[in-house]
Each structure stands twice: as structure tokens, then as C-alpha cells.
Amino acid sequence: MATAVDVRGxxxxxxxxxxxxxxxxxxxxxHATALIGxxxxxxxxxxxxxxxxxxxxxDAKVEGQVRIGELDIYGAPAVDVRRRIxxxxxxxxxxxxxxxxxxVAAGLKLNGTHNRKTLDDTVELSLQQAALWDxxxxxxxxxxGASLSGGQQQRLCIARALAxxxxxxxxxxxxxxxxxxxxxxxxxxxxxxxxKLTIVIVTHNMQQASRVAEFTGFFLxxxxxxxxxxxxxxxxxxxxxxxxxxxxxxx
Amino acid sequence: xxxxxxxxxxxxxxxxxxxxxxxxxxxxxLAVQAYSLRDASLCQRVITNEAGINRAxxxxxxxxxxLLAMQQPMAVDLRFILAVIKINADLERVGxxxxxxxxxxxxxxxxxxxxxxxxxxxxASRVRAMVxxxxxxxxxxxxxxxxxxxxxxxxxxxxxxxxxxxxxxxxQATPDGAVQALDALSIARNLERVxxxxxxxxxxxxxxxxxxxxxxxxxxxFAGS
Numbered sequence: 001m002a003t004a005v006d007v008r009g010x011x012x013x014x015x016x017x018x019x020x021x022x023x024x025x026x027x028x029x030x031h032a033t034a035l036i037g038x039x040x041x042x043x044x045x046x047x048x049x050x051x052x053x054x055x056x057x058x059d060a061k062v063e064g065q066v067r068i069g070e071l072d073i074y075g076a077p078a079v080d081v082r083r084r085i086x087x088x089x090x091x092x093x094x095x096x097x098x099x100x101x102x103x104v105a106a107g108l109k110l111n112g113t114h115n116r117k118t119l120d121d122t123v124e125l126s127l128q129q130a131a132l133w134d135x136x137x138x139x140x141x142x143x144x145g146a147s148l149s150g151g152q153q154q155r156l157c158i159a160r161a162l163a164x165x166x167x168x169x170x171x172x173x174x175x176x177x178x179x180x181x182x183x184x185x186x187x188x189x190x191x192x193x194x195x196k197l198t199i200v201i202v203t204h205n206m207q208q209a210s211r212v213a214e215f216t217g218f219f220l221x222x223x224x225x226x227x228x229x230x231x232x233x234x235x236x237x238x239x240x241x242x243x244x245x246x247x248x249x250x251x
Numbered sequence: 252x253x254x255x256x257x258x259x260x261x262x263x264x265x266x267x268x269x270x271x272x273x274x275x276x277x278x279x280x281l282a283v284q285a286y287s288l289r290d291a292s293l294c295q296r297v298i299t300n301e302a303g304i305n306r307a308x309x310x311x312x313x314x315x316x317x318l319l320a321m322q323q324p325m326a327v328d329l330r331f332i333l334a335v336i337k338i339n340a341d342l343e344r345v346g347x348x349x350x351x352x353x354x355x356x357x358x359x360x361x362x363x364x365x366x367x368x369x370x371x372x373x374x375a376s377r378v379r380a381m382v383x384x385x386x387x388x389x390x391x392x393x394x395x396x397x398x399x400x401x402x403x404x405x406x407x408x409x410x411x412x413x414x415x416x417x418x419x420x421x422x423q424a425t426p427d428g429a430v431q432a433l434d435a436l437s438i439a440r441n442l443e444r445v446x447x448x449x450x451x452x453x454x455x456x457x458x459x460x461x462x463x464x465x466x467x468x469x470x471x472x473f474a475g476s
Contacts, residue, residue, distance in 0.1 A: 206323075206325060207323055233326075234325050234326060234329070235325075235326060235329060235330065236330070236462030237326055242326075243326045243327055246325040246326050247254070247324070247325055247326050247327060247328045248254030248257060248258075249258075
């Protein structure tokens with residue numbers, strides 16, 4: 001297994017508050033890694049550091065090294081980094097005034113692709129990969145992204161991220177606002193996507209982590225306490241703090 | 252997010268399996284006592300009490316499955332519930348072995364007493380100690396004691412083989428006592444199986460506490476620490 005995301009000594013601050021205290025982790029290519037931990041433990045800050053979103057926060061600071069393949073992401077332009085690393089958030093955020101088609105094509109157009117055929121093909125492929133094509137193919141340009149259901153909007157956001165052909169997909173609680181059926185669709189989708197992509201998913205739902213991810217990391221107070229194969233974390237974790245958290249003895 | 256109610260339910264599950272363990276332990280004690288005293292009424296008690304053990308097995312299983320379904324336990328809690336389900340099955344089988352022994356004792360009581368070259372009470376005493384230690388290792392989450400139970404099983408196997416050898420010779424030399432010897436042989440075999448169930452329970456305790464699978468000799472290197 002090749003390493004897709006290699007993080008060394010990552011520290012992050014909000015103003016003077018150190019939120020991450022030196023994270024080291026190597027995430028495998030074409031696998032899903034789930035990040036769990038109580039609210040405020042630093043897991044969302046961590047994934048926002050992976051695509052340089054953290055630095056968009058006022059007074060934010062980052063130290064350490066993050067490599068995606070051979071690319072040192074803090075040595076490359078942020079735009080290039082975000083092209084290689086897609087991100088999906090807890091609350092679906094389609095561009096409300098744009099059609100479904102334009103939502104998916106937005107990233108491509110921003111990157112300078114205007115060829116109609118290329119756009120059409122990529123929009124269709126991305127929507128198929130996001131398991132949304134069959135539901136929207138007849139209303140691509142008639143309906144806005146905001147007119148879709150919550151679950152469909154989330155898959156639209158995934159399609160939008162896929163359109164620029166990223167190597168890594170970051171997902172910050174992508175199903176926490178969805179009903180069980182939409183959640184199952186997102187989880188099925190993660191299974192499909194990780195054939196080609198590396199997935200990093202933050203979730204509060206430990207059953208979800210155990211269903212979708214081969215690896216799981218447990219964050220606590222800005223530290224990565226334990227990182228191991230998911231079945232090991234959920235059946236026999238090495239660290240008492242991990243066990244206490246996942247068995248509900250604190251948190 | 253502390254799961255106080257769930258952990259209270261785990262305590263309740265432990266109480267229920269221990270209540271069942273008490274019934275299974277009593278069944279073996281009564282069956283062995285019935286052998287020593289040639290007491291048919293004790294045999295009948297063992298046979299009658301079996302229904303209670305079977306009922307307790309179903310109730311423990313049902314409760315454990317409910318917890319699995321409703322609480323989605325993880326890590327040590329998941330291992331605990333899985334261990335309880337397996338221990339439950341072993342305890343029910345201990346109850347069955349006690350009934351088998353009681354039925355053999357009833358056969359023996361019908362016949363004249365024979366001077367058999369086998370010390371069933373000594374073997375029973377070792378087996379009961381194993382069961383007691385296995386259950387204590389469960390109550391105290393003591394893997395050192397559980398490991399001790401695993402080691403004790405070899406001695407019971409040896410006693411069972413010895414009983415087979417001496418009783419086989421006895422049957423050839425004393426055809427009049429052959430039926431009694433066969434019953435004693437069956438009792439020794441049932442006691443050996445009870446020891447196997449105690450061993451299974453000890454293995455389940457190690458799995459619960461340490462997350463280590465020591466079945467089928469996989470625990471040769473398990474140090475219990």
C-alpha cells in the first residue's frame with residue numbers, strides 16, 4: 001500500500017491557542033481513514049490543514065509538513081493543492097443560484113476548461129460517480145442545486161468535488177445531517193470512491209467509521225492518541241483513552 | 252456522551268450470567284454428591300433443575316442480543332457481551348453434563364454397588380475447582396487465574412484417560428461389574444467435558460479482558476500479563 005497523505009509534526013493554532021500539538025500520520029492510498037474524537041479534539045482542524053483551509057481562518061497558523069504523494073502542500077500554491085484535494089462538509093453547500101449542471105462544472109470552468117463536450121462528459125461522469133446521475137439527468141439545467149433534497153445536495157457536492165479529478169477527498173461529517181437512507185447512499189459512495197481516491201472522513205458516528213474506513217485515528221485534545229486498523233480500534237484498542245471514549249466512559 | 256445506562260445494563264447482564272453459573276455449578280455438585288451417596292432424590296433434583304438452567308440460558312442470550320442490537324457496543328464492552336454469550340452456552344452444557352451424570356448414577360443405584368478402580372470424587376473435586384476458578388476469573392476479570400484453569404485441563408484429561416484404562420481392564424477381569432464400570436466411565440467422560448467447558452470459559456475471560464484469542468493452543472505464548 002502506498003502512502004497518499006503523509007503528515008509530519010503538524011501543529012495548528014487559532015491565534016495563540018494551539019489546537020494541534022504535532023500530528024504524525026501516514027494515510028494509505030485508495031483507502032478510507034476515519035477520524036474520531038470528542039467535539040473540540042482537533043479532528044476538523046486537522047483535515048482543514050490537509051487542504052490549507054485552516055489558514056483561511058483569521059489569526060490561524062500552521063507548522064509541520066503535509067505531503068500528498070510527492071507534493072509538499074505548504075510549498076505549493078493553495079489553489080493547486082485544493083485541486084488535488086476535494087472537500088465535502090457537514091452541511092451541503094451547493095451554489096444556490098446555479099443549475100445542477102453548473103454546480104458540477106463550476107470547478108472545471110474555474111480551472112479554465114470551457115470545451116462544451118469536455119464539460120458535458122465530465123459532468124455526467126462525476127454525477128454517475130456520485131450516484132446521482134439517474135435522479136437528475138433529465139433536469140440538469142432546469143433545476144438549481146438548492147432544489148434537491150439534503151441527501152441529493154450532498155451527493156451533488158461530492159460530484160462537484162470529483163469533477164476536478166482529485167486524489168484525496170476530505171469529508172467533514174458528510175452524513176451527520178442526513179436521514180438513514182441518504183446516509184447509506186453516502187456510505188456506499190465512499191466504498192465506490194475509494195477504489196480510485198483516498199478518503200479522509202471525520203465522523204461522530206462510530207458505527208459509520210467502522211462501516212466505511214479501513215483505518216481509524218482517535219483524536220483527543222489536539223493529539224492523535226491512536227491510529228490503527230479500524231477493526232483493531234473498535235474491538236481491542238491499545239490505548240485506554242481510546243477504549244474509554246469509544247465505550248462511552250467519557251466524552 | 253457517557254453511557255451510564257448501558258453500563259448499568261452490562262452489570263445486569265453480568266449478574267444474570269452469574270446467577271446462571273450458580274445453577275450450573277450446583278447441578279454438578281448435586282450430581283457428584285448423588286454419586287458418592289447413591290442418592291436417587293439428588294439425581295431427580297439435578298434432572299428437574301435443568302429446565303431452570305435452559306430458561307436462564309435463553310434469557311441471558313436474549314438480553315445480550317438486545318444489548319448488541321440496541322447499544323452497538325465497542326471494544327471491551329463488545330468483547331464482554333460476546334464472551335457472555337459463549338459462556339452462557341458453556342454453562343448450559345455444564346447443566347446437560349450434570350444431567351448425564353445424574354442419569355448414570357440412577358442406573359448405578361439400580362445395581363449392586365461395585366468396588367470400581369476409579370476415584371470419581373477426586374476427579375470431580377478437581378473439575379469443580381476448575382469451574383469455580385473459571386467463574387472467579389470471570390467475576391474478577393483475572394486472566395492469571397484463567398490461565399491457571401487452562402493449565403489444569405491437562406490434568407483432567409490425564410485422569411480421564413487413566414479412568415478409561417483402569418475401567419477397561421476391570422471390565423475384562425470382572426464381567427459382573429461391567430455395567431457399573433461403563434456408567435463410571437461415562438461419568439468420568441462427562442466430568443472431562445465439564446472441565447472442557449471451564450476451559451472455554453477461561454478462554455472467553457482472556458478474550459474479554461485482553462482481547463487475545465487463546466483457543467486451540469493459540470495461547471501458548473500468552474503470559475497473562
